[in-house]
Amino acid sequence: MAVQTAEEIDTEQPPAARKGSLRDRPVTAWLFLAPYLALFVAFVLAPIVFGLWISLHNWDFTLPRKPFVGLDNYKDLLNPDSVSFAGFWNSMKATGIFTVLSVPLLLIVPLAIALVMNQRFRGRNAVRAIYFAPYVLGVAVVGLLWRFLLDANIGVINYLIGLIGLPDNTPWLSSVPQAWGALVGVTVWWTLGFNAVIFLAGLQDIPHEQYEAARVDGASAGRTFWHVTLPGLRPVTLFVTMTTIIASANMFGQSYLMTNGAPGQKTRTAIFQIAETGLQNFQMGSAAAASWILTVALMATSVIVFTLFRGREGERA
Amino acid sequence: MNHTPRSAELSSVATVFTRRRFLSLSALTTAALVTGCGGGQGVGGTDKEGVGGFSGKYEGPALTLAYWNGFTGGDGPAMSALVDSFNSAEKNITVKPNTIEWADFYQRLPAAVQANKGPDVGAMHLDQLATNAARSVIVPVDDVAEALGLQESDFAKSVWGPGIYQGKRYGIPLDVHCLAMYYNKDHFSKAGIDAAPTDAASLEDACKKLQQAGFDTPFWMPNQWPGHLMFLSLLWQFGGEPYAEDGSAATFGSEAGVKALTWMTDQIKSGYSPANVDIDAQYLAFKNGKNSITWDGIWQINDLEAAGINYGIAALPTIGDEPASWANSHNFFLTSQAADDKDRSDASKVFIGWMSEQSSKWSKAGMIPARNSAREESAYTDSVQYALKDQVDHLHFLPPVPGLGDVQPQTLEVAVNEAVLDQKSVEEALSKAQSNATQLMKDNLEKFGG
Amino acid sequence: MKALRLSLLGVLTLMFVSPLLFMLLTSFKTRQEAGRTPPTLFPQQPTMQAYDHIFHASDTPVLRWFANSLFAASANAMLVVATAALAAYALARMEFPGRKIVFGLIVATLFVPPVILIIPNYEIVGRLFWLDTLIAIIVPTAANAFGVFFLRQFFLQLPRELEESAFLDGANRWQTFWRIVLPLSRPALATLALLAFLTNWNDFLWPVYVLFSPEHQTLQAGLSTLQSANSVRYDLLMAGAVIASIPVLVLFVIAQRFVIEGVSRSGLKG
Structure with missing residues (x-):
């Protein structure tokens, strides 16, 4: 994900062009590009167009007949009286809920951990590795493990909650809002280490002199954090925010493994719904249309987040 | 379909198949195949049938x-255990099973066969x-079917027809499975009930007695699995049909449907069931002794046996006008991938034929053998599910309509869920779902392509 | 005061890893004990039953899944690095007609979420007869726009003098790239390889849908079938999870500094 903006990219001329030395025949450049472009065209550009084409059809992978239906798939997804409407928009809502709940936590908790790890103490590297470890285990191990721990009847979590005198029968995996707590909590446990090490790197990149200057001015720890640390972290924070939003909006494994969408289809995310519609029921036209709608929504969100960060930067400049 | 029976040690089955016993069985089978193979040519006419001259061997x-x-x-x-004994019997055929949870199974099968990476032979539900x-x-x-000499009269009622699509047979039934009423015997004796309820009045009476005996909510009503199967059973009991046989319309919103679903919501209104039952909660509560009566599939028998609770099993009470239960059946099928290769399709057919002959052994799985002859063998008559023997004549299967498996979860199941959760009135939920389903x-x- | 803070950190860290410890302990319990309420902490009759079962079950070959994942993620990482480095170098250092368009297209897809590719790529992979093969896991995701962008930024920062002197010595583009640029770019290449590896290793949705046979599963997809194959056998599930975790954790402990620093760099230079 890019921290730079479009204008910055545009102004970067390749040095070769500026200096006029090291001339290449165009064919050399295309040869360098060829392997990547082959993959890029076959599995990114062509599928984007092909997906649009599929979305205009009643497309079943297993049937020879794939009748053209124009915009019907989109109309159905946007028409409250149609059959596909409720399922799709419930799943969009689930994705929205999950993203809104998880992104702030996945920014604040890792930042706090990074601040702790940024201090000098023995065993710092070990601590850093421990917090990162769940991430390398992958979603399947994490899902299986937490499904066991959160089991309403025989799970350890409910047992421990019971030990301190609270109700010990919380249906963590089969009832909302409890299931959202479980899914968000597990996701934070799983991926906080990843965001934390990026924040940590960002912290270590902030010039030491700025802290010195703040100290000389007699700034409190809070003010130093607010006026030195946070602004210094802005590019990193933008990167982490964008990647976390995209990852949260693509949440699938946790709900597939832990709740299987329960209760009902309340924790079934948009991508879960799209995969099941398209790759299980083979209603690929409708699924392709749904993924276009989700994509537009996600891109709009990215633009808003981007603008917010740019706006704040403008104020301070 | 993802609620399969769980956790029971059936390793004992393997010991049933001692080699000697097995050899005699297979000799019988072969004899049956040889005598029955006379008409084994060219039934039907599609090019991809692999029919011609299947000899049964x-x-x-x-x-x-x-x-x-x-x-x-x-x-x-x-x-x-069945596959192992087949493998030791047939010198030239080795069957390699791949067991996939049903939900994944139906997702992977079409794509895998299309990619030529699927199975030669398999078992699936009748309604698929x-x-x-x-x-x-x-x-x-x-x-x-012809080589084995199978016909409709050899099988449990109504399991044969839905295996036919556009005039051709696509499955050989192995078993039938339906809903049953499970009840906690300890609760019943404490409440002074000596017989399983058989109709609406006796069920209500039992619930009242159970409440008096201190079991406040004796009959939990699920709003998810298997709520829609209960609804279908009741719909048939009231004389309704869920879908037009030709696949042109959904009809579960009929008067019978309204009666069926109203009865289900009444169980909550009368206080026999708590509201908002979580998924599987009625069954878990039954296993934990918090729920006294539950309707569930017979595939739970092994799980209940393993749980070690004192339960009874009986046919569903007749709430409507006639006895009925939703049912499904595991059927053997042959893929188009195998049909391209004569050897593979012949070998697959031998396997199907052999398995069909063995269906009484399949009672160990908690299922009811589909073949009438198998239901006379002791493997079935000694089984728990034999208690449902009279219900076998009142089973109803979904009609063979392509795509129905995708329609029902989006419509009928949603209506049952909404009505039982009291989010919509019964009429409103059913009529909306019915028109969606028809569409x-x-x-x-x-x-x-009709 | 500092000791207090440190011990607080210690307690938090212990809480953080305790699920993993519990997973390990449960995998040595008997089937009955694993499902007991209240749960036991230490196995009362430690047993290898669950491991024995997993290693002998033909439909859940956990070690095979591990090998598949290792192979697929490594191959994917190599493919990503090789193709992206070549393309990024052309875009960073060469002038040719269409350069802006190509780079613009690649940058534009940085903002396109991958969900849009699932349905059409499934159809494409199906037509290529790649379903149920590891090629489907390795190749389609190798078209990585981030990689090109990331390496181009890195190449732009390299001093050009070294390349120019190589040219004056008669080296051609390929030789310059191979002998000068690549060796200078090791940290960036390693970072990209690592990110590609981790992404592929953690990928779940795509393998769940494109792989069918037990022996072709990746670790993530395979483990999810372990769940359905043994629904309430928590002893087996935990043993499977342990088997899947140990090699990864060992690799991680060996390479953790490198892994973490690679990930850190992605946020700064990206």
Whole structure:
């Protein structure tokens, strides 16, 4: 994900062009590009167009007949009286809920951990590795493990909650809002280490002199954090925010493994719904249309987040 | 379909098949195959049938068949034992099972067969045959039925018809499975009930007595699985039909449907069931002794046995005008992939034929053998599910309509959920779901080419 | 005061890893004990039953899944690095007609979420007869726009003098790239390889839908079938999870500094 903006990219001329030395025949450049472009065209550009084409059809992978239906798939997804409407928009809502709940936590908790790890103490590297470890285990191990721990009847979590005198029968995996707590909590446990090490790197990149200057001015720890640390972290924070939003909006494994969408289809995310519609029921036209709608929504969100960060930067400049 | 029976040790099944006993069985089978094979040619006419001259025997080179099934639960060991004995019997055929949970099974099968990476032979639910036939995933097996001399009268009532799609047979039934009423015997004796309820009045009476005995909510009403199966059973009991036989319309919103669903919501209104029952909670509560009566599939038998509770099993009470229960059946099928190769399709057919002959052993899986003859053998008559023997004549199966498996979860199941959760009135939920279902079914008719 | 803070950190860290410890302990319990309420902490009759079962079950070959994942993620990482480095170098250092358009297209897809590719790529992979093969896991995701962008930024920062002197010595583009640029770019290449590896290793949705046979599963997809194959056998599930975790954790402990620093760099230079 890019921290730079479009204008910055545009102004970067390749040095070769500026200096006029090291001339290449165009064919050399295309040869360098060829392997990547082959993959890029076959599995990114062509599928984007092909997906649009599929979305205009009643497309079943297993049937020879794939009748053209124009915009019907989109109309159905946007028409409250149609059959596909409720399922799709419930799943969009689930994705929205999950993203809104998880992104702030996945920014604040890792930042706090990074601040702790940024201090000098023995065993710092070990601590850093421990917090990162769940991430390398992958979603399947994490899902299986937490499904066991959160089991309403025989799970350890409910047992421990019971030990301190609270109700010990919380249906963590089969009832909302409890299931959202479980899914968000597990996701934070799983991926906080990843965001934390990026924040940590960002912290270590902030010039030491700025802290010195703040100290000389007699700034409190809070003010130093607010006026030195946070602004210094802005590019990193933008990167982490964008990647976390995209990852949260693509949440699938946790709900597939832990709740299987329960209760009902309340924790079934948009991508879960799209995969099941398209790759299980083979209603690929409708699924392709749904993924276009989700994509537009996600891109709009990215633009808003981007603008917010740019706006704040403008104020301070 | 993802609620399969779970956790029961059935390793004992394997010991049933001592080698000697097995050899005598297979000799019988072979004899049956040989005598029954007279008419084994050219039934039906599609090019991809692999029918011609299936002799009931396999004499080609040694090969390995990929066999897919979804017996992941308490039925798994019984199936493994059957496959093992088949493998030791047939010199030239090795069957390699791949057991995938049903939900994944139906997702993977069409794509895998299309990619030529699917199985040769497999078992699937009766109500999925038409969909997979329409997708050309599976091919007709009329010749197997003919070679085995099978006909409708050999099988439990109404299991034969829904295996036929567009005039051709696509599945050989192994078993039938339906809903049963489970009840806690300890609760019943404490409440002074000596017989399982058989109709609405006696069920209500039992619930009242159970409440008086201190079991406040004796009959939990699920709003998810298996709520829709209860609804279908009741719909049939009241004389309704869920879908038009030709797949042109949904009819579950009829007067019978309204009566059926109203009865379900009444159980909550009368206080026999708590509201908002979580998924599986009625069953878990039954196992924990918090719920006294529950309707569930017979595939739970092995799980209940393993749980060690003192339960009774009985046919569903007749709430409506006539006895009825929703039912389904595991059927053997042959894929279009195997049909391309004569050896593979012949070997697969031998396997199907053999398994069909063994269906009484399948009682160990908690299922009811589909074949009438198998239901006379002790493996079945000694089983728990034998208690349901009278219900076998009142089973109802969904019609063979392609795509129905995708329609029902989006419509009928939603209506049951909404009405039982009291989010909508029964009439409102059913009429909306019915019109949605009709729309989807019309689309499907067009999509699958009618 | 500092000791207090440190011990607080210690307690938090212990809480953080305790699920993993519990997973390990449960995998040595008997089937009954694993499902007991209240749960036991230490196995009362430690047993290898669950491991024995997993290693002998033909439909859940956990070690095979591990090998598949290792192979697929490594191959994917190599493919990503090789193709992206070549393309990024052309875009950073060469002038040719269409350069802006190509780079613009690649940058534009940085903002396109991958969900849009699932349905059409499934259809494409199906037509290529790649379903149920590891190629489907390795190749389609190798078209990585981030990689090109990331390496181009890195190449732009390299001093050009070294390349120019190589040119004056008669080296051609390929030789310059191979002998000068690549060796200078090791940290960036390693970072990209690592990110590609981790992404592929953690990928779940795509393998769940494109792989069918037990022996072709990746670790993530395979483990999810372990769940359905043994629904309430928590002893087996935990043993499977342990088997899947140990090699990864060992690799991680060996390479953790490198892994973490690679990930850190992605946020700064990206």
